Amino acid sequence: MKRAMILLASSLVSSFALVGCVADATDLDAELAGSEEVEETSQALCISPPTADQTAAQSNSSDVGSFTLRESPDNTYYSSKGSYVVEVTNVKNAFASTQTAMAYSVNAAKSKSVCEHTTTTATLYGFDEVEGCWVQIGATKSKAGVYYPGGGFIQPSCDDVVSWSIPKTVTKVRIKGKSVLQTTFGPAGQKIAEGTSWSH
Numbered sequence: 001m002k003r004a005m006i007l008l009a010s011s012l013v014s015s016f017a018l019v020g021c022v023a024d025a026t027d028l029d030a031e032l033a034g035s036e037e038v039e040e041t042s043q044a045l046c047i048s049p050p051t052a053d054q055t056a057a058q059s060n061s062s063d064v065g066s067f068t069l070r071e072s073p074d075n076t077y078y079s080s081k082g083s084y085v086v087e088v089t090n091v092k093n094a095f096a097s098t099q100t101a102m103a104y105s106v107n108a109a110k111s112k113s114v115c116e117h118t119t120t121t122a123t124l125y126g127f128d129e130v131e132g133c134w135v136q137i138g139a140t141k142s143k144a145g146v147y148y149p150g151g152g153f154i155q156p157s158c159d160d161v162v163s164w165s166i167p168k169t170v171t172k173v174r175i176k177g178k179s180v181l182q183t184t185f186g187p188a189g190q191k192i193a194e195g196t197s198w199s200h
Contacts, residue, residue: 046133049125052087060093065199078189086194089172096198099166105179106191108158115145115158122177126170
């Protein structure tokens with residue numbers, strides 16, 4: 001969890017489409033056709049999300065914020081099915097100024113070599129209450145580890161965290177991720193942590 005504190009939540013960006021005036025009936029037909037295409041595109045965003053391996057409910061009772069993280073039991077998920085999926089429910093929080101979903105390797109900080117040869121990749125899905133279905137949020141993200149040796153009372157850390165801002169219309173999320181160490185014998189799965197955080 002201490003490694004997750006290095007995250008800075010991304011700012012949400014909203015985009016608005018401006019619709020111009022329509023000069024005649026021909027233009028009106030074209031405008032309506034365009035609206036139908038937009039609606040179909042929106043409906044096409046609905047997907048069937050991956051099945052969750054673990055589920056947790058986000059705690060929203062803190063005065064300052066909280067982390068809700070779950071770890072894979074081990075690294076066997078990688079060889080058996082390629083990725084690990086954590087679902088976090090109750091992510092809709094009217095008091096949060098930032099809401100973030102994240103994934104990172106659990107053991108990558110044990111050495112500089114392990115960190116720098118570990119890459120975490122994940123995809124975020126959310127249940128959008130406006131759309132009434134599951135959607136993919138943003139793009140799949142990957143990050144190779146960056147090692148920080150620490151010193152004094154500060155423990156070494158590895159920043160391979162991938163993260164997304166959670167839209168306010170999303171009520172629950174699923175994070176599908178994998179952490180992979182590149183070795184001389186080929187790729188090897190690593191334990192992964194996935195979950196959410198929020199702050200006022």
